[in-house]
Amino acid sequence: MKKELSNQKSIYIHMDNVINNVVTSGITFCDFMQGVPAPPENILLIKHHFKDTSYNAHTAFHYLESSDLKQLKQAPLMKFNNFCWVDFEDVELVNQLSPQEVAELLYLAHTGRHLRSPFYYKLQNNFVYLTKKDGRYNKVYYRNMNHFYAVLSQAITRKTEEIVHEKSFLMPNRRKGVAVPPSDLLKKMMKYFKEGACISFAHAEKSRTQLRVPIGIDFDEDLSELEDSSEELTYNEVAAELVYDLKRSEWIYIEK
Structure with a gap:
């Protein structure tokens, strides 16, 4: 059964x-920007819906520079619907893109x-970031997969803080x-990620000394269901646990 x-x-x-x-x-996107090295x-x-952007006449794409990104990562998630981008080093490199390459970028944004x-x-890009609803269903290409694990680490830290501090807002x-x-x-956990896995903070168990987060696998439905649904997918097996020791401030990984 799914859970809303x-x-x-x-x-x-x-x-x-x-x-x-x-x-x-x-x-x-905020996890990405705060976590990526x-x-x-x-x-x-x-693909985007932003108003304050720069325009590149050669490709007919808009773009954002470093100063814009600092403000963007603080924006509400609702602004990131249909948010697709690729990074680049310099505008002059964008001006060298061929019609074929522009067409490929349009295809990426349209089909994922x-x-x-x-x-x-030409762009020297390290990422391609594709989403219709940021945070709900994102597809990101990483030139260096180590960057993904740094982003994941940031997201896990944020969600752990939400649980650990949920009753400490008065102090x-x-x-x-x-x-x-x-x-x-x-x-x-890579072997589970390749098949599809859930770091299930929704089913985490917290005691005075530990936070235990199950790693769920074997879904009845494909993860693509998350793109058009607001429900949680149910996993059939717990393959491992990610454990946070609250006293020692240490992470432990335990295989089942």
């Missing part, structure tokens, strides 16, 4: 290591699929920061 989500807690992940893309639910300096907007490599020599000075889970620890 008013405020999504869990993180869903389906990874394709062959073409370096990751489909996620529960990870936002080398945030993009400029982004070429291949690549025709050729999504990493363009903010007593809040203790949550340790960031190491990327090497999260990589132990």
Whole structure:
């Protein structure tokens, strides 16, 4: 049975290591920008609804520069519907894109699929970010997959803080920061991410000393269902647990 989500807690992940893309639910653009080791300096907007942007006449795409991105990552999630972009180093490189490459970018934004490599020599891009509803169903291509684990680490930290501090809003000075889970620890779940997995904060168990978060696998439905639904997918098996020691501020990974 599905459970209606008013405020999504869990993180869903389906990874394709062959073409370096990751489909996620529960990870936002803000998580991405705060977690990625080398945030993009400029982004070429291949689908968007923003007003304050710069315009590139050669491609007819709009774009945002570094100063714009600092403001954008603080914006409400509702502004990120149909938010698709690719990063680039310099506008002069954008002006070198061929009509074929512009067409490929349009196809990426329209279908969420690549025709050729999504990493363009001319743009020197490290990412392609595709979403219709940011944080609910995102597809991101990473040139370096280590960057994904850094983003995931940020999202896990944020969601852990929400649970650990949910009853401490009256005593903010007593809040203790949550340790960031190491990327090497999260990589132990890679085999489950390849088939589709859920870091189920919705079913986390908290005691005085620990927070235990199950890693769910074997879904009855494809993760693509999350794109058009506001419901939680049900998993049939718990493969592992991600455990946070509240006293030691340490993360532990336990296989079932």
